[in-house]
Amino acid sequence: MSVQLWETLKEAIVLYTGLTPSTFFTVLALILAAYYVVLGFFGGQPERPRPRHTEEEEMPPLRPPVQLGEITAEELKAYDGTDTGKPLLMAIKGQIYDVSQSRMFYGPGGPYALFAGKDASRALAKMSFEEKDLTGDISGLGPFELDALQDWEYKFMSKYVKVGTVKSELPVTESESTAEPSETTSRDIDTASAVKPNEDGKSEIGAVKKRKLFRR
Template sequence: MALQLWETLKEAITAYTGLSPTTFFTVLALLWAVYYVATGLFGSSDDHIHQRSTAFEEQMEPLPPPVQLGEITEEELKQYDGSDSKKPLLMAIKGQIYDVSQSRMFYGPGGPYALFAGKDASRALAKMSFEEKDLTGDISDLGPFELDALQDWEYKFMSKYVKVGSIKKTMVPVTEGDASGEASGAAETDTKQTEDGPSQTPVTESEEKSSPADTKEE
């Protein structure tokens, strides 16, 4: 019975494939081997990617909550430019400081906007400039379109990031020249008052002296 089935199978293989039974089973074995190798390669690749992904997630620590800094100077803000991974990544717009640590891939070292970190980048954002001279908070001479663009950036930061402080405004010291100018102005005022004072006194005295003469004439 088994012999008859084998003979029937060989005839069917030859009739439908045109191959001898030996060749047919050899090709079938090769195809199975290729399938097994390909499956093993792709399977190991997926496992490797999964392992790398898991390791990356394990290395990524959750971001600490933003810390309120209050008022700090622009010089103090520079230390939060992302060069120290233990410190938050900060950036200021119109004097208001925001924690942008969650967007480190953009504002951190190597990111497309890394040069804005640790600075008040109001002017650069308004002009969409990456020049060093524009990395400042001075927006006094910007046009209406640039100010509108800056306003859009500010709204974006207000809605996405936490405000943690503001930049301390530096007081302009009064120079000695200004003080001497004020003093000289005060001196000139006093001198003018002094000059005006005596000019009225002789008139009064002359009027008083003229009174007896007028009386005698009468």
């Protein structure tokens, strides 16, 4: 019985498809394989839920910028992003900006993380990542470097909130802080020279009077 069914099936395949039974079943197998491949690409398997513990969700929400006023460069180091409870700060030309919204760039592990918590004016101007350039000293920079620094400053002014300034650490001598400016005039100099004692112990004023008397 089964032999007769197989012979009938082969005759039907040849009659309706024009293919030999072996060719027909080969084509059928290829069609089924292609179907399962396509089904796998377009949702044949249920999508696995993605883990929700991403880096962004682990980050604390951004807090409103807090004005710090004037702080020292040493105090600024505490805001380099290692303490997530503090804002992420960076300074350019002595002006401190809150860059917390760009933590992926300036925070720990970011490409510009070494600039955080510092006045990196010189490094930004020179596009340098060397430790010696992580300073606010911009003396000796060329015009192109100063232009680059200006572009960085414009970018920070337009994107971030200024929250303070870096206190200047230039030493001030006691004489500079207490001395009052003196206004010395030529009249004072003439007066001082007029009362200067000469070699005989007498003032120049007396000598001048004597010369006037002899001339009369």
